[in-house]
Amino acid sequence: MSLSRRKFLGWMGAAGTGTLLKNSSANAASNAYFSGYPNSYAILHDITRCVGCRSCEAACNSVNELPVPEKPFADLSVLETRRRTTAKAYTVVNKFSSVAKPDQSVYVKKQCNHCLEPACASACFVRAFKKTPEGAVTYDASVCVGCRYCMIACPFEIPAYEYDKALEPRVMKCTMCYPRIQKGLLPGCVQACPKEALTFGKRKDILKIARDRIGNHPDRYIDHIYGEREMGGTSWLYLSGVPFSSIGMREDLGVTPAPELTSGALGAVPIVVGLWPVLLTGIYAISRRKEKVAEAEKREAVDMAVAETRREAASQLDAALDKARKERDSAVQQAVKKALEDAKKAQQEETS
Amino acid sequence: MGKIRSRITKISVLAFIFTGFVAVWFAAAKVAIPNSPDLIRADVIAIDTMTTFGKLQRPIVYFPHDLHTNALKQQQKDCSVCHLAEKDRLSLKFKRLTDGSAEMVMNTYHEQCISCHRRTAEDKMKSGPVTCGACHSEIPKYFSNRKPMGLDNSLHARHTKALENKCELCHHEYDAQAKKLIYVKEKEGTCRYCHQQTTQENRIAYPIAAHIACIDCHRKTEATGKKAGPVQCASCHDPSAQAKIEKQKEIPRLNRKQPDTVLLKTSKEATLQDAKLAFVPFDHKAHETYSDTCRVCHHKQMSNCIVCHTLGGTKDGKFITLEKAMHARNDAASCMGCHDLKKADIACAGCHTPMAQKRLSEALCIQCHQADRRSLDTQLQPIEDAVLAKSLLEARKPVPAVLNEQMMKDVPEKIVIQALSDKYQPVDFPHRKIVITLLKNTGNSKLAGYFHQSTLTLCQGCHHNSPASVTPPKCQSCHSVQPRSDTISKPALMGAYHIQCMGCHQNMAMEHPMGCTECHKEKPH
Numbered sequence: 001m002s003l004s005r006r007k008f009l010g011w012m013g014a015a016g017t018g019t020l021l022k023n024s025s026a027n028a029a030s031n032a033y034f035s036g037y038p039n040s041y042a043i044l045h046d047i048t049r050c051v052g053c054r055s056c057e058a059a060c061n062s063v064n065e066l067p068v069p070e071k072p073f074a075d076l077s078v079l080e081t082r083r084r085t086t087a088k089a090y091t092v093v094n095k096f097s098s099v100a101k102p103d104q105s106v107y108v109k110k111q112c113n114h115c116l117e118p119a120c121a122s123a124c125f126v127r128a129f130k131k132t133p134e135g136a137v138t139y140d141a142s143v144c145v146g147c148r149y150c151m152i153a154c155p156f157e158i159p160a161y162e163y164d165k166a167l168e169p170r171v172m173k174c175t176m177c178y179p180r181i182q183k184g185l186l187p188g189c190v191q192a193c194p195k196e197a198l199t200f201g202k203r204k205d206i207l208k209i210a211r212d213r214i215g216n217h218p219d220r221y222i223d224h225i226y227g228e229r230e231m232g233g234t235s236w237l238y239l240s241g242v243p244f245s246s247i248g249m250r251e252d253l254g255v256t257p258a259p260e261l262t263s264g265a266l267g268a269v270p271i272v273v274g275l276w277p278v279l280l281t282g283i284y285a286i287s288r289r290k291e292k293v294a295e296a297e298k299r300e301a302v303d304m305a306v307a308e309t310r311r312e313a314a315s316q317l318d319a320a321l322d323k324a325r326k327e328r329d330s331a332v333q334q335a336v337k338k339a340l341e342d343a344k345k346a347q348q349e350e351t352s
Numbered sequence: 353m354g355k356i357r358s359r360i361t362k363i364s365v366l367a368f369i370f371t372g373f374v375a376v377w378f379a380a381a382k383v384a385i386p387n388s389p390d391l392i393r394a395d396v397i398a399i400d401t402m403t404t405f406g407k408l409q410r411p412i413v414y415f416p417h418d419l420h421t422n423a424l425k426q427q428q429k430d431c432s433v434c435h436l437a438e439k440d441r442l443s444l445k446f447k448r449l450t451d452g453s454a455e456m457v458m459n460t461y462h463e464q465c466i467s468c469h470r471r472t473a474e475d476k477m478k479s480g481p482v483t484c485g486a487c488h489s490e491i492p493k494y495f496s497n498r499k500p501m502g503l504d505n506s507l508h509a510r511h512t513k514a515l516e517n518k519c520e521l522c523h524h525e526y527d528a529q530a531k532k533l534i535y536v537k538e539k540e541g542t543c544r545y546c547h548q549q550t551t552q553e554n555r556i557a558y559p560i561a562a563h564i565a566c567i568d569c570h571r572k573t574e575a576t577g578k579k580a581g582p583v584q585c586a587s588c589h590d591p592s593a594q595a596k597i598e599k600q601k602e603i604p605r606l607n608r609k610q611p612d613t614v615l616l617k618t619s620k621e622a623t624l625q626d627a628k629l630a631f632v633p634f635d636h637k638a639h640e641t642y643s644d645t646c647r648v649c650h651h652k653q654m655s656n657c658i659v660c661h662t663l664g665g666t667k668d669g670k671f672i673t674l675e676k677a678m679h680a681r682n683d684a685a686s687c688m689g690c691h692d693l694k695k696a697d698i699a700c701a702g703c704h705t706p707m708a709q710k711r712l713s714e715a716l717c718i719q720c721h722q723a724d725r726r727s728l729d730t731q732l733q734p735i736e737d738a739v740l741a742k743s744l745l746e747a748r749k750p751v752p753a754v755l756n757e758q759m760m761k762d763v764p765e766k767i768v769i770q771a772l773s774d775k776y777q778p779v780d781f782p783h784r785k786i787v788i789t790l791l792k793n794t795g796n797s798k799l800a801g802y803f804h805q806s807t808l809t810l811c812q813g814c815h816h817n818s819p820a821s822v823t824p825p826k827c828q829s830c831h832s833v834q835p836r837s838d839t840i841s842k843p844a845l846m847g848a849y850h851i852q853c854m855g856c857h858q859n860m861a862m863e864h865p866m867g868c869t870e871c872h873k874e875k876p877h
Contacts, residue, residue, distance in 0.1 A: 049851065051854065053868070186835060190835075191835070193847070194846055194847070194850045195847060195850045195851055195854065196835075196843040196844065196846075196847025196848075196850070196851060199840055200835075200837075200840070201837060201840040205840060205841075206840075209840065209841050212841070216708030216709065217708065217709070218682075218709070219682065220705075
């Protein structure tokens with residue numbers, strides 16, 4: 001059986017797309033169009049309302065039982081430096097000066113955005129991250145191997161790592177207060193915000209509220225709901241009065257969910273990893289079998305040749321023996337004849 | 353063979369290193385706004401005359417004008433060192449009257465600038481550059497903070513006074529038949545009507561016209577020893593200097609025979625009797641004092657709005673219909689747009705900024721559309737539109753900005769807010785003090801006096817969504833104490849208080865309260 005390179009690649013392609021087209025709607029990181037779980041929750045952060053009081057940080061710290069920070073939450077001097085989320089702080093508030101009114105400050109809360117199709121989950125090969133139907137992206141430390149691919153994958157640079165733990169360090173990020181949501185409670189930060197700069201609700205309702213606010217106050221808001229479509233959409237949505245790029249929020253992320261960018265390549269991984277050995281083993285087996293058959297034929301031919309020679313040798317022997325016997329017989333006969341003749345001669349001589 | 357190869361390797365390594373260096377150098381040479389104040393200037397002129405002759409060989413030159421004016425002043429020299437006289441004024445060009453050829457212009461600059469810089473340096477004085485790159489640099493040495501300058505009403509009044517009401521000194525029109533500039537009394541308009549941003553046929557560009565006229569007059573006045581206007585760039589164009597320009601308080605009315613009152617028609621042809629929509633009486637005289645220029649409303653010509661803004665729109669009016677011209681929100685040129693902008697004044701912003709831009713109610717339409725044939729007694733002798741407008745405007749009574757004693761009694765003086773009492777002491781909310789402040793703020797506003805439906809409209813600033821009443825419902829009537837999932841579009845009580853109080857304080861540009869404990873007193877430990 002011959003297998004050309006072209007044919008082989010054709011098979012590979014067919015096998016790959018076959019697997020990719022398999023529509024697994026339950027899997028948020030599939031290549032099928034996924035617009036989020038229909039009843040998932042979301043949180044709206046209205047940046048124009050935030051006054052940078054850090055109540056959300058304090059609440060987050062207590063509901064998640066995180067270590068007490070060096071400086072108390074009432075100390076607003078920490079706002080002077082740009083911060084990011086850490087293993088000890090799932091959320092931080094940053095201060096920016098307004099572009100339009102440089103004397104005014106703009107405060108922005110930062111935490112996991114709970115993407116509808118999370119990059120962290122798609123990068124995780126042990127499925128430690130899971131997008132729940134409620135909207136939260138949860139993390140299971142028991143299966144995590146600590147590769148920190150999630151940290152590289154996250155476009156918002158959110159997941160942090162317990163580098164100071166020697167044994168079983170975990171990836172740390174906001175949980176959207178998943179345990180509290182399940183109990184019907186508000187996330188800690190939302191509960192604590194004194195200015196209701198955070199609003200929790202069904203994502204579809206939250207989007208409507210955000211649109212209404214923009215519609216009612218076109219002069220107060222930038223006409224854009226950040227997170228509605230960024231990276232395929234997130235469960236944290238933002239309204240701002242100043243351009244998002246001026247307050248440290250990336251506007252170059254595009255609207256394609258991260259898994260969609262990689263699912264083609266990653267979808268082929270099982271094929272390549274799973275199918276190569278099978279195929280190569282098959283090819284190896286075929287070539288091995290060919291060798292075996294050839295050998296068997298060869299052996300048969302040799303055996304036949306050997307048998308033939310043997311047969312010939314035997315017949316030659318028989319002929320030789322035959323001839324010998326005949327010769328012996330004729331010699332005997334001749335001897336007998338001669339003896340008979342001699343006897344006859346002797347008789348004649350005696351009689352004469 | 354081996355020799356050549358090793359040489360190639362050496363050369364390529366060197367080339368690579370060199371490229372790296374160049375890249376680093378270019379990266380380092382980013383254009384940044386300089387920090388030093390003498391590099392941020394209002395007098396930077398881009399000398400780009402050569403662009404009219406084609407492609408430039410070197411980058412354009414940014415020239416600090418005041419720096420030179422001051423240097424010449426120290427040497428007891430004046431403007432004529434650089435500027436030649438043309439007719440009886442100085443040309444704005446440098447050392448020439450016309451831009452002949454590229455070569456001539458280039459040589460003028462090179463010879464004159466460099467030779468002067470050399471002479472100054474020989475005289476042991478601080479001098480300018482003499483090498484090409486020092487002037488022609490890719491990265492401008494100066495950062496311009498030049499702000500355009502205009503003549504507002506106050507400055508105009510000061511000029512009128514100084515020039516003894518001789519309007520003809522500045523205002524002119526072009527008489528096409530006589531081919532000269534003439535002055536027509538009571539036809540004065542802004543320079544911008546004829547002088548566009550760029551030179552058109554025989555009309556010089558606005559910036560050139562302004563500089564020729566203003567600076568020349570300032571120089572000549574100064575020469576006579578009188579108090580004169582500035583001749584330095586920064587005096588007009590530096591933002592901080594502009595802010596310091598003296599404002600005249602009493603501004604006499606500009607007289608162009610404009611009407612005091614106008615009856616704005618709702619269509620070009622309609623008479624009051626058969627108009628579908630009531631006419632609008634308009635207090636022109638009062639509105640003259642509300643804006644700084646006539647241009648704000650009259651953009652291109654001093655004619656009636658309806659000439660260009662017809663019901664259906666015309667090309668002259670950029671197809672902006674009459675309705676849009678009067679009602680376009682957020683556009684300072686329309687009535688309602690301007691009124692909207694006035695609501696952003698800090699006296700009004702506390703209540704008005706949080707409000708959503710509502711659709712107009714019928715009650716609001718008739719605030720302006722008063723001249724209705726049905727309500728007016730048409731049996732009367734037909735009167736002139738302006739007279740009718742005047743009488744209607746006089747009949748208007750502003751809403752009083754005071755509450756009588758009886759009503760004031762119903763206004764609680766203090767409200768104790770118990771919420772958050774687990775963390776802080778209760779808040780003493782000075783309710784009556786706030787009411788009095790709002791009354792005082794609106795008392796100064798004619799707009800509020802006219803558009804607020806009643807004195808109790810003020811209560812609706814905080815007690816939004818409730819009817820105007822002296823005893824409106826409490827916040828808790830609508831805002832639940834605990835956040836609820838079924839009313840997420842409405843803040844819960846804590847959010848409502850904070851959004852309302854802090855939002856208002858912020859919008860009214862109040863510094864206090866600072867932090868939580870200025871309202872919420874700490875609990876004694």
